[in-house]
Amino acid sequence: MPDKYSAVWVSHSSMGDFLKCPRSYYLHNMYKNPKTGHKISIVNPHMSLGITVHEVLEGLAEYPADTRMNRDLLKWFDEVWQKVSGKKGGFTSNEEEQEFKSRGIEMLQNVTKDPRFLTNKCIKLKRDTMPCNFYLSEDHNIILNGLVDWIEYLPETDSLHIIDFKTGKKEESESSLQLPIYLLLCNALQKRKVTKASYWYLENDKIVEKELPDADTAYRDVFEIALRVKEARRLSKREGEEKIFVCPKGKYDSVTKEGGCIHCRPYEWIINNDKQTESVGIGGFNQDMYIIKK
Ligand code: SF4
Structure with missing residues (x-):
């Protein structure tokens, strides 16, 4: 083992x-x-905004699809916000904190108005106290870990749609490893095929559907970088x-x-x-x- x-x-x-x-x-x-x-x-502040909005939206997956949106997201957000309020959330003034909190409120108002796929069935990847993870390579003793924000179940095709919630203004770059990593996590930790992937930019309520990477290419790209990380860590033990x-x-x-x-x-x-x-x-x-x- x-x-x-x-x-x-x-x-x-x-x-x-x-x-x-x-x-x-x-x-x-x-x-x-x-x-x-x-x-x-x-x-x-950007990190705190991201953490709190994600906590509320990802928390919705705990509830059955048909009653999921029967709760007050803004009240929930307000409670979660207490954890990041003030300096512990990186805010250096009350004005700054209120500015970021208002952005979070606006995002959740957008979601409440049109929850899109949040009212459909979803699945969660198995995990313990650590983020979801699997052996990218047992031979090389490398584990890939991460959290997929939302996984919608598509009954017509018995397949999955992976969604990443974006709280920042910057669009994810085309070379980002995010989707390849999500795909690998889903393929390793459950049996259904992933057929769709989207980014949901919450501030302007824009969904951007992305082409799914090929699983072999995703594995090759991620593994190549992971090996470089491992090698650098090995050399650093020897050479400092x-x-x-x-x-x-x-x-x-x-x-x-x-x-x-x-x-x-x-x-x-x-x-x-x-x-x-x-x-x-x-x-x-x-x-x-x-x-x-x-
Ligand atoms: S290693 Fe140097 S150049 Fe690279 S991100 Fe850090 S400070 Fe910047």
């Missing part, structure tokens, strides 16, 4: 970090605060993380405050105890959470 704890776990976000840059991957996914032994994470996870723009210098770029700099500030950062507690996965002060 393979040991899941010794496996390399990869996800859409960790592979995205790796593709952005190796040091970005290291700071987001491997670095641990030497004092607490915890990974570090930065909360921000600083040698393998190198920033191509030159390492951030805490004295001159130069080097690196916007993606990693806030993490470098935390590591260097910069006064722009402030600890706001411990996150759900035991990470040390910080905000960046403006």
